[in-house]
Amino acid sequence: MPDELIYNVRSSCRSLIGRMLIRKLFKFENAHIVRNCTSDRCKRSIHGHSYKVELLLKANKLDHGQMVYDFGLLKGVIKELYDSFDHAICFWQDDSPEYIQACKQFSARWVSLPVSPSAEQFSRIFFYLAQQVLNSTITQNGEGDVEVYSVIVHETDTGYAQSFLEDIQNTQMGELDLESIEFSEQVRLEWSDPEMYEQLKQGTKFQNPKVELQVTI
Secondary structure (H helix, E strand, O other): OOHHHHHHHHHHHHHOOOOEEEEEEEEEEEEEOOOOOOOHHHHHOOEEEEEEEEEEEEEOOOOOOOOOOOHHHHHOHHHHHHHOOOOEEEEEOOOOHHHHHHHHHHOOOEEEEOOOOOHHHHHHHHHHHHHHHHHOEEOOOOOOOOEEEEEEEEOOOOOEEEEOHHHHHOHHHOOOOHHHOEEOHHHHHOOOOOOHHHHHHHOOOEEOOOOOOOOOO
């Protein structure tokens, strides 16, 4: 094994010492074109995938329920944001105005992105969105420093992309911010709170429910 690979593996293991990981799986159907890629079909024709997204969270302690983060809490804002991509078409905001207009005209559900809707960029976007939600959440059950560890996006049965924090911070891969991700009106109307994303952009805090302890800790 090359020395550089050994170093990277060891560094990754050291970063997880004393930390527990949990994994939540999300699924959705989505359509896109991947501009500038090698495959002629992918870069010239709208096509779809049955995506599977693995969200991995980490923490150095467990909450009062002896969990990193209650899976039920991930059915809130994070799930709604991920579900926004279901039965939607995603496009790169730098694509041709004619193509973007056609997407908006013929699909009620669409998402405009500051980067190409490739599996690699999807993994960065879903990492970033989950990270922003967690940073804006007030926890109330003794949770520790819950953070996103990684996101894996399965685009096909044989191919996936995985991102880590350093990939989100890597500007060469494209800068991400909440303002540059836009959801169509139909997507927003289907949220439990149509103002949810605006609240996230404005820094409004989401508050988890209080928990009455049944066992004294």
